[in-house]
Amino acid sequence: MFKKMNFTKIIINVFIIAFMFIWILPTIGLLVTSFRPASEVSSTGWWTVLNSPLKFTQFTIENYQQVLNQGGMAYAFRNSFIIAIFGTALPVLVAAFAAFGLAKLQFRGRAVVYTIIVGLLVVPLQLTFIPVLKIYNALNLSGTFVGVWLAHTGYGLPFAVFMLHNFFSSLPDDLFEAAYIDGASIWTSFYKLALPLSVPAIASLVIFQFLWVWNDLLVALIYLGGFQEVAPLTVKLSSLVGSYGQNWHLLTSAAFISMVVPLIIFFALQRYFVRGILAGSVKG
Structure with a gap:
């Protein structure tokens, strides 16, 4: 009985984590896009940054500067x-x-x-x-x-x-x-x-x-x-x-x-x- 309860709890936690990830994924994409140059945003998807996530040259704060200076x-x-x-x-x-x-x-x-x-x-x-x-x-x-x-x-x-x-x-x-x-x-x-x-x-x-x-x-x-x-x-x-x-x-x-x-x-x-x-x- 105890093992069955633990297994049920694990399944519930997995489902919760999966749905949380699905819910937060668009927000992550929005955040990554907000730091990408306009040229890259128009040509590639935000997930391409995962190929080299530590390459900081592909990120910029120019978008935020433009918005704040509008x-x-x-x-x-x-x-x-x-x-x-x-x-x-x-x-x-x-x-x-x-x-x-x-x-x-x-x-x-x-x-x-x-x-x-x-x-x-x-x-x-x-x-x-x-x-x-x-x-x-x-x-x-x-x-x-x-x-x-x-x-x-x-x-x-x-x-x-x-x-x-x-x-x-x-x-x-x-x-x-x-x-x-x-x-x-x-x-x-x-x-x-x-x-x-x-x-x-x-x-x-x-x-x-x-x-x-x-x-x-x-x-x-x-x-x-x-x-x-x-x-x-x-x-x-x-x-x-x-x-x-x-x-x-x-x-x-x-x-x-x-x-x-x-x-x-x-x-x-x-x-x-x-x-x-x-x-x-x-x-x-």
């Missing part, structure tokens, strides 16, 4: 930071208040409000573009950071409220009742009890929201349009490759530049990630 690329990186930071902080903050109120405060219509919020998860973003854009044009919010912040906040709130509500609901009511008996206000209970206990869930939500905002192209194109001075990195990257596919080798370098910040965010908060995903899934 007109407006530095401003685009800054714009992505501005959009992602506020596009993450605003929905997380609003969702924390809303989720706590829906989970721990008793008021009429609470279930109806929560049902409507959860129902908004199934509404396609594309249905909202035309009416919201008309409102933005009337209020002169198109092509502004405030406009795209509000858009990301509105689109991210249903999932954020749903996720935090599940966590707050799993917190014992006796804990808050004891705090109220000791004279704590609702704000004190939220600030001193709910928020410290919900750090894993909030960290997971920050990861999801930040990655979505940072990698977003569609919302930025709709609400920022042709305003290049506020265009994020994704909009700039989409213009690197021409209509006929030329200069696509620069896109590989640009892709890794855009991946740096999300990777830093993920690895910085990864210890909370699994805890936050499982938070609220089991009560007791």
Whole structure:
């Protein structure tokens, strides 16, 4: 029995390693291509470097230099930071208040409000573009950071409220009742009890929201349009490759530049990630 279990474990590990290799292989190819000269990229595949992997003359950082020196690329990186930071902080903050109120405060219509919020998860973003854009044009919010912040906040709130509500609901009511008996206000209970206990869930939500905002192209194109001075990195990257596919080798370098910040965010908060995903899934 023991040998059979070990054999089964080995087979499972082999399958996991094989699927991990298949998943990461395109990323490795993208990374290798980003350091290859344009002439070699257009004539040979990235796997040809395996013939002489220690031959450093076949690698160059010229692609990265060209991408970073492209007109407006530095401003685009800054714009992505501005959009992602506020596009993450605003929905997380609003969702924390809303989720706590829906989970721990008793008021009429609470279930109806929560049902409507959860129902908004199934509404396609594309249905909202035309009416919201008309409102933005009337209020002169198109092509502004405030406009795209509000858009990301509105689109991210249903999932954020749903996720935090599940966590707050799993917190014992006796804990808050004891705090109220000791004279704590609702704000004190939220600030001193709910928020410290919900750090894993909030960290997971920050990861999801930040990655979505940072990698977003569609919302930025709709609400920022042709305003290049506020265009994020994704909009700039989409213009690197021409209509006929030329200069696509620069896109590989640009892709890794855009991946740096999300990777830093993920690895910085990864210890909370699994805890936050499982938070609220089991009560007791």
